[in-house]
Amino acid sequence: MRPRALLVDLDDTLLDGAHTALAIDGTCAALASSFALEKTQLREAYSAVWTVLRPEVELPCWLGQMNGEAALRETWRRALRRAGLAEERAAEFAVERYQAIARSAYRLFPDVPGLFATTARMQIPVVLVTNGPSDVQRDKLRALGLGSAFDAVAISGEIGSAKPDPALFVAALHRIGADHREVWHVGDGLTNDVGGARAAGLVAVWLNRTGRPTPVDRCPDVEVTSLAQLSALLVGSAAAS
Numbered sequence: 001m002r003p004r005a006l007l008v009d010l011d012d013t014l015l016d017g018a019h020t021a022l023a024i025d026g027t028c029a030a031l032a033s034s035f036a037l038e039k040t041q042l043r044e045a046y047s048a049v050w051t052v053l054r055p056e057v058e059l060p061c062w063l064g065q066m067n068g069e070a071a072l073r074e075t076w077r078r079a080l081r082r083a084g085l086a087e088e089r090a091a092e093f094a095v096e097r098y099q100a101i102a103r104s105a106y107r108l109f110p111d112v113p114g115l116f117a118t119t120a121r122m123q124i125p126v127v128l129v130t131n132g133p134s135d136v137q138r139d140k141l142r143a144l145g146l147g148s149a150f151d152a153v154a155i156s157g158e159i160g161s162a163k164p165d166p167a168l169f170v171a172a173l174h175r176i177g178a179d180h181r182e183v184w185h186v187g188d189g190l191t192n193d194v195g196g197a198r199a200a201g202l203v204a205v206w207l208n209r210t211g212r213p214t215p216v217d218r219c220p221d222v223e224v225t226s227l228a229q230l231s232a233l234l235v236g237s238a239a240a241s
């Protein structure tokens with residue numbers, strides 16, 4: 001059946017996640033040359049700090065209780081301290097470099113324009129449903145030129161509930177005046193996207209770009225390996241309706 005609307009995840013679904021590693025590496029290199037630090041040591045310090053800090057800051061960021069820049073600053077502050085430099089101006093420098101490198105490295109996957117062309121042709125409303133802090137997610141949309149690509153945008157940090165909580169999906173649907181019936185959600189996350197969409201009564205489309213085994217305990221309604229395959233399914237759904 002042709003969907004009445006398509007909800008889509010952002011990170012690792014539309015947006016290639018490669019920018020994160022580029023931004024961390026580039027920031028470490030810039031810090032190393034400007035503050036006489038050892039790049040490898042700094043990179044290791046960043047990883048160690050993020051492993052500890054992530055469980056503390058991720059959910060508050062997703063729920064709008066902390067902005068992304070504050071979390072980023074605290075991560076760099078601690079990483080620098082661990083690498084032997086407790087200077088606030090170095091942390092500020094790191095935040096600025098990281099944001100600039102990430103912004104210039106944001107890339108949509110090559111199959112995204114084709115999906116948007118299909119939904120536009122078929123007049124299927126598209127709603128972004130993303131977990132993240134408002135400042136970072138809005139910056140991604142601006143940098144990617146996606147400001148007006150969606151019929152509505154639901155960012156967890158703005159709404160105060162995050163996937164897999166069905167409340168975020170309900171809020172997204174509310175923004176286009178739809179209910180859950182015959183609505184598809186596509187995303188790469190098994191817990192947040194597949195689990196959340198199913199809990200909200202949507203058709204859960206799992207985007208499995210990397211050939212991961214399909215888990216038996218969190219089975220999607222539909223599995224695709226690319227958004228091109230999803231576009232073909234949408235076209236086929238109209239023929240079947």
Ligand SMILES: [Mg+2]
Nearest residue numbers: 009011012188
């Ligand atoms: Mg994702």
